[in-house]
Amino acid sequence: MAPVAYFVRRFLFFLGTLWAAVTLNFLIPRLQPGDPAEAIVSRLAGQSESIDPAQVQAIRVMLGTPDGNLFDQYVQYLGAVLHGDFGISYTYFPYSVTHMIGQALPWTVILVGVTQIISFVVGTLLGTWAAYRRNSRVDSVITLGSTFLGTLPFFWLALLLVYVFAITLRWFPERGGYGGGSSPGWNWLFISDAFQHSVLPAVALLITGPIGWIIGMRNNMVQSLGEDHTRLAVARGLPRRRVAITYGARIAILPNVTGFAIALGGILGGTVLVETVFNYPGMGRLLLESVSSRDYPLMQAIFLFTTIGVLVANFLADLLYGFLDPRVRKVESV
Amino acid sequence: MKRPRLARIAAVAVAVALAASGCTGTEQESGPGTEGRIAYLDYGDFGGGSNPQANYNPYLDASRLGATEYVFEQLITYDNYGCQAKPWLATEWNWTDPRTLVWKLRSGVKWNDGKPFSADDVTFTFDMLKQHKALDTKGIWRYLSAVEATDPQTVTMRFTQPGAAAFTLFSEIKIVPKHVWSTVPDPVTFPNAEKPVGTGPFTVKAFNPQQLTLARNPDYWQADKVMVDELRFHKADGGGQIDQLKLSRGEYDTNAMFVPDIKKAYVDRDPEHNKYWYPSGGSISVYMNLTKAPFNDTAFRKALLPAFNRQEIVDKAQLGYVKPASQTGLVVPGQADWLPKDIPNQGVIAYDQAKADADLTAAGYPRNGDGKRVGKDGKPIQFSFRVPGSWTDWVQAQRIIVANLTALGFTVRAETPTPEAYENDRAIGNYDMLLGVHGGSCNMFRNFQEPLASDQSAPIGKKAVSNFVRWNDPRTDQLIDTLRTATDEAAQKAAVADLTKVMMEQVPMIPLWYGAKWFQYRTTKAVGWPNEENPYAAPSDNLLIITNLKPAGAGAK
Secondary structure (H helix, E strand, O other): OHHHHHHHHHHHHHHHHHHHHHHHHHHHHHOOOOOHHHHHHHHHHOOOOOOOHHHHHHHHHHHOOOOOOHHHHHHHHHHHHHOOOOOEOOOOOOOEHHHHHHHHHHHHHHHHHHHHHHHHHHHHHHHHHHHHOOOOHHHHHHHHHHHHHHHOOHHHHHHHHHHHHHHHOOOOOOOOOOOOOOOOOOOHHHHHHHHHHHHHHHHHHHHHOHHHHHHHHHHHHHHHHOOHHHHHHHHOOOOHHHHHHHHHHHHHHHHHHHHHHHHHHHHHHOOHHHHHHOOOOOHHHHHHHHHHOOOHHHHHHHHHHHHHHHHHHHHHHHHHHHHHOHHHHHHHHO | OHHHHHHHHHHHHHHHHHHHOOOOOOOOOOOEOHHHOEOOEEEOOOOOOOOOOOOOOOOOOOOOOOOHHHHOEOOEEEEOOOOEEEEOOEEEEEEEEOOEEEEEEOOOOEOOOOOEOOHHHHHHHHHHHHHOHHHOOOOHHHOEEEEEEEEOOEEEEEEOOOOHHHHHHHHOOOEOOHHHHOOOOOHHHOOOOOOOOOOOOEEEEEEEOOEEEEEEOOOOOOHHHOOEOEEEEEOOOOOOHHHHHHHHOOOOOEEOOOOOOHHHHOHHHOOOOEEEOOOEEEEEEEEEOOOOOOOOOHHHHHHHHHHOOHHHHHHHHOOOOOOEOOOOOOOOOOOHHHOOOOOHHHHOOOOOHHHHHHHHHHOOOOEOOOOOEEOOOOOEOEEEEEOOOOOHHHHHHHHHHHHHHHHOOOEEEEEOOOHHHHHHHHHHOOOOEEEEEEOOOOOHHHHHHHHHOHHHOOOOOOOOOOOOOOOOOHHHHHHHHHHHHOOOHHHHHHHHHHHHHHHHHHOOEEEEEEEEOOOEEEOOOEEOOOOOOOOOOOOOOHHHHHOOOEEOOOOOO
């Protein structure tokens, strides 16, 4: 019975967190200073132009004012969210928030998803190798190399890539998800164009991506290789490689699996930095833009998607953990 | 070396693939267009945010794309530099009395779907703005009471009160076709994304979020003046650095962006063809909270006039791109015609710290033993001075202004809040001194009414519409009222002249410099861009510019 109780408890915890997240998501934009209509007009006019009060008024009418008191708004909001209705974006009026997210999501999911998976696989393998050959030259190169790369500021690395490969050598386009000459769709021109545009951001993500997995994997595995049952296996004369893989790596990979699930959940929020530097049309840039232009409906929906993504991933990781590592269930049910 | 080689291989592979598929990607042949016209021109950003969506609803200011400027037209256009109204869809207009304006429409104008343009379209457009307040972004129905088609070529507009002040607004209201828009269920949420129908010189040819392409409308009513076959607008990057680079490489025929050190970054790359012209926009002024001492004292404010080193602000904070502003509230030299003749140096006040020092002392604000300037209560004068922290050029200007004031013995706290906090405090009057923007348009009524009319103000703690300094003066209100109702130019000029005197004598605010309208252009393909020698239009007057461009080499430069 204990495992079922564990899963039920995790699920209740998941629901509680989800409710808190949705509520915070409702409240936070309403506690921000500033009037979205004014923000829109002053952005249009620019800093050195006077704003036309008539324009502010018209935009206020266009955006509409929320009905009722805070509690009524909250109930309405919950209802709308349950129906998947996130309203109309302020910046992209009259296009809906769902439409905007639907456009941005594939870019992020493909770019960040693919690089995350590659990073995880590469990182875990390199970490395993480093731990397998611990204290050798391979280990030093991998560990020190990744520590060094990890200390480089990401935006600096990304700008360097743009400067060298896009601006100086002009091998790759410097920004965007695709060029002006192609139009999105299932045609060869667009796909090759999009691929060409994704190389630099992908490289930037792949340089820094595996580092966390390498370090985590190596350290976990070095530790698990020092434990009693591993030493017993060695003493019994099992092949070194088998000891490393089935005794060391199998245990060491557990925390990384959780981390990976959470990282995949976080994809929905995009990677603001990389998408901003490369002007990539994904969720991260959409989020940044919605925040800076006070596009509350869009901002709220992106936050909500990100939160739900992380929570679901977390929940799945918890479940996975429960299956993979019996100790967790035991400890929790005591 | 490993990574670059891989990247190069990938690039070559892609290039080969592109070549094999027989496609030219984003590069396209440049060559002469048909009948001696320019094949295409590359323009800068087309609006609509970082992920623009097809939106050609000309009234959705926040999200429509720049194409609406070329697809739709207005009754009149304005040369927003010299402030001259030009006939456009209307050929004549006439105030039959101060509340009645009669428009004669141009004959032979066709919508780009072939249907004729008529007075019905005009009345339909204005009635739609009346029904949908969200579309009336110019607030024209604050003034109008009815719009009627007298005959197919004549429209009569009636105003609730003398309507002269509203006249410039007609240059900003795009006329849409009744036969399309009357079938739209809700024009507020209508993106007009498929083949927008307008009377303008261009039609939408292709759009994706990176590029917007417009094609010349061969049936345009003055098609002989449009010498460009295609306009290509290119999405700008967020930060602008890449665009600056593309500009300096000559990839834009025109753009409107801020470039640090434009001479080195742009003009010097090709001095013969790369040009820029930065005419003045609104006045950026020191706003003092007139409800607080010592700012409520006219003598004090007047004494401050020579205290600010406008030239240093222009040179250091604004990179020399702009001009020091006139105290009159007008934009000189563009609006110099409106200035009374007896105002010296067009109202631009020179920096003279010794004079400011002496004037302040004479006004009853001497320095104390420590050299601190004291108020009428004998205590040192202390106040805060705010600019939004993220507007870096304003922060630079703030340093100079604070240094100027400190040199006179004031204790000034320089504060840099967020733009939102700044806007909010400005609106509710929660400040001592800050920088604000006003004026700069061709609508003289708006230029003075917005910052100075008492009905645009509010008590401290309540949001003012636009009179943030809280100037409250019956004579100013009366002059603004004259300006609102006067249909003849002589009466308008007299009222403006008196208002410039209010600015000079009573100093409701202290203009320091003019905001610049950024405008870069290249003369390799097209000539005839407006510039300092030929200022026939402001850089934003798209319809005027596009009907004045000529192929390079074909005519006079």
